[in-house]
Amino acid sequence: MTKVLSAVALCALVAMSGAVGASASHVSPADSAPSRYVRLAALFGESDEEKAARLQKEQNQDDAIGALNNKVRDLEDTVRSLRGENESLSHRLQELDDKIDRQRKDFEYRLCALSAQQLGAGTAANDPNAVPCPGGGGGGGTSGFNAPPAQNGDGPPQALAPGPGVLGTLPADNASAPPAPSAPNPQNEYSAAMNLLAKARYDEARSAFRNFADTYPKDERTPQAVYWIGDIAYVQKDYAGATRAFAEVIKNYPSSTRAPDSMLKLGQALIASGQKREGCTALAALKEKYPKAPPAVLAQGSDARKAVCRGVS
Numbered sequence: 149m150t151k152v153l154s155a156v157a158l159c160a161l162v163a164m165s166g167a168v169g170a171s172a173s174h175v176s177p178a179d180s181a182p183s184r185y186v187r188l189a190a191l192f193g194e195s196d197e198e199k200a201a202r203l204q205k206e207q208n209q210d211d212a213i214g215a216l217n218n219k220v221r222d223l224e225d226t227v228r229s230l231r232g233e234n235e236s237l238s239h240r241l242q243e244l245d246d247k248i249d250r251q252r253k254d255f256e257y258r259l260c261a262l263s264a265q266q267l268g269a270g271t272a273a274n275d276p277n278a279v280p281c282p283g284g285g286g287g288g289g290t291s292g293f294n295a296p297p298a299q300n301g302d303g304p305p306q307a308l309a310p311g312p313g314v315l316g317t318l319p320a321d322n323a324s325a326p327p328a329p330s331a332p333n334p335q336n337e338y339s340a341a342m343n344l345l346a347k348a349r350y351d352e353a354r355s356a357f358r359n360f361a362d363t364y365p366k367d368e369r370t371p372q373a374v375y376w377i378g379d380i381a382y383v384q385k386d387y388a389g390a391t392r393a394f395a396e397v398i399k400n401y402p403s404s405t406r407a408p409d410s411m412l413k414l415g416q417a418l419i420a421s422g423q424k425r426e427g428c429t430a431l432a433a434l435k436e437k438y439p440k441a442p443p444a445v446l447a448q449g450s451d452a453r454k455a456v457c458r459g460v461s
Contacts, residue, residue, distance in 0.1 A: 257281050260346040279346055334360070338369045345376060354380045371397055371404035378413060387421035408434065408441035412449050419456055428457035 194202070260281035341356035357373040357380075364370055378393030394417060397410035411434045418427030434441065434449040 256347075259348055262348070279342070281346055332363070334364045334367050334369065337363075338367075338373065341373065341376075345380070350380045350384060365400075371401035371406045374401070375406040375410055375413075378410065378417070382413060382417055382420075385420075387417045390417040391421065408438040408445045411438060412445055412452075415449070416452060419452075424456065425460055428453060428460045431457060 260279060337356070337360050341353055341360055344353035344356055354377055357377045360367075361370050361373045361377070374393055374397050378390045378397070381387075381389035381393060391414060394410040394414035397404065397406055398414065401407060411430060415427045415430035415434070418424075418430060420427075431449050431453045435446055438445075
């Protein structure tokens with residue numbers, strides 16, 4: 149009996165072990181140990197390795213952003229520096245332009261003053277017979293005449309063309325006729341000649357004054373123009389031309405303010421051309437013919453006679 153019970157128990161154990169083996173062979177992959185570990189890890193947070201990798205990645209991103217910010221700041225500093233240098237260069241360029249403009253004006257005035265000195269004229273503002281130097285404020289004529297400011301060009305300003313007629317109308321016969329010439333302007337022509345004189349363009353100035361005197365013989369500025377013709381000729385050592393011009397002033401305009409100067413220069417031109425006796429005669433007649441001449445003119449005539457005319461009969 150005991151043996152039978154042992155055999156039954158042994159069979160039951162064998163059946164149970166088979167059932168256990170069968171059930172073990174049908175365990176799904178989800179019930180494996182690694183899967184269970186992953187689920188547990190998700191429940192308790194990331195691992196140390198994952199946390200270290202994440203922190204390193206974030207640190208790399210922060211470092212890259214910091215480097216970019218540094219580059220942006222460097223570029224901003226460079227732009228500010230360049231802007232400051234540009235402003236400084238612009239300021240220096242403006243100073244150089246101003247300096248060049250001042251030097252140009254100073255050169256023009258010095259050239260004009262030198263020309264006036266060669267012609268025996270002045271540049272003072274209170275001298276009615278002074279050469280009108282740019283920036284010097286000199287006068288330009290006689291009998292209270294004040295020369296207008298210098299023009300930009302070398303000649304008289306050009307008159308503007310006449311405006312168009314009524315819109316929609318055309319001239320009947322003279323469609324191609326040139327516009328009528330502008331009326332002559334003695335003041336502009338005289339000013340143009342004075343501008344040429346101020347620039348030491350003697351040949352052109354002499355021609356312009358001659359044209360003015362021939363065109364406007366009755367103008368109040370004509371004695372002054374003829375005097376400048378003689379003065380320019382004297383500077384150019386054309387003593388014959390100077391003698392003719394000064395004699396023209398004395399003969400045609402004896403009461404002009406330039407007549408005493410012309411008498412003085414006539415004597416000097418005659419002496420310079422070798423006609424010493426005639427020149428001394430003109431100098432001697434200066435005070436007698438023009439007793440109210442400016443003291444400076446009378447003094448120059450007296451000094452010239454003392455220096456040159458001793459012993460001349």
